[in-house]
Amino acid sequence: MKRIVKKDGKILEYTLICSVGRKNVLLQALPEGKVRVYAPKNARLREMDSLVLSRWDWIKDAHAAYALEKKKNAFNPENGVLIEGRCTPVVFCRSVKNDVKLLDGVLFVSMPALDNQRMEEEIKKYLSKLALSKIREALELYAPTVGREYGRVTIREQKTRWGSCSGKKNLNFNWKLILAPKEALHYVVIHELCHLIHFNHSEKFWKEVEKRMPEYDIWRKWLRTNGRELKI
Numbered sequence: 001m002k003r004i005v006k007k008d009g010k011i012l013e014y015t016l017i018c019s020v021g022r023k024n025v026l027l028q029a030l031p032e033g034k035v036r037v038y039a040p041k042n043a044r045l046r047e048m049d050s051l052v053l054s055r056w057d058w059i060k061d062a063h064a065a066y067a068l069e070k071k072k073n074a075f076n077p078e079n080g081v082l083i084e085g086r087c088t089p090v091v092f093c094r095s096v097k098n099d100v101k102l103l104d105g106v107l108f109v110s111m112p113a114l115d116n117q118r119m120e121e122e123i124k125k126y127l128s129k130l131a132l133s134k135i136r137e138a139l140e141l142y143a144p145t146v147g148r149e150y151g152r153v154t155i156r157e158q159k160t161r162w163g164s165c166s167g168k169k170n171l172n173f174n175w176k177l178i179l180a181p182k183e184a185l186h187y188v189v190i191h192e193l194c195h196l197i198h199f200n201h202s203e204k205f206w207k208e209v210e211k212r213m214p215e216y217d218i219w220r221k222w223l224r225t226n227g228r229e230l231k232i
């Protein structure tokens with residue numbers, strides 16, 4: 001249930017969740033200004049209100065920290081964007097039509113007005129298309145060495161995976177591979193293609209990967225170490 005507490009003319013809303021199994025009270029300050037209190041079934045509402053009031057400053061500090069983190073992670077064109085491992089400057093151009101172009105190592109983004117969120121979306125769309133074309137190029141390069149048929153090739157927004165090969169031999173790739181150095185993208189393409197030979201991560205599978213990219217382990221480790229930093 002939603003509850004509201006007041007202090008110095010300011011209000012704070014929190015969600016109270018009472019359950020039979022719970023013995024103690026747990027208070028959580030969550031992102032986006034949310035507060036949650038887990039309490040035993042017979043908890044007194046007034047006591048829960050005063051608990052929230054007593055932690056008022058702590059909750060406000062936690063919410064401010066979340067907001068700062070969000071601001072720090074927000075897309076900022078002044079920082080440029082990573083494309084194939086290189087920091088690429090972003091130049092905004094005012095235009096009635098939305099358009100993104102990569103020219104001589106500079107990303108030109110045309111939009112009616114400067115809006116960082118819209119710009120982030122447009123760049124993401126552009127980079128997903130660029131990722132698909134670079135992945136197709138790599139597939140054309142390595143698929144003949146594997147000699148097996150594959151199905152559809154799709155680009156996805158994935159949190160934890162760089163690529164996957166389905167039982168139906170469809171290949172999926174993470175759009176963020178375009179942010180990584182070219183070799184990392186090639187390693188993932190080779191990795192998924194080799195799953196067409198061995199649908200597992202056996203020693204034989206890794207031998208097939210190594211045949212096509214002797215230094216594959218460098219890029220496997222690179223993605224493991226730097227993958228989380230790959231964002232625009």
Ligand SMILES: [Zn+2]
Nearest residue numbers: 191195200201
């Ligand atoms: Zn795999």
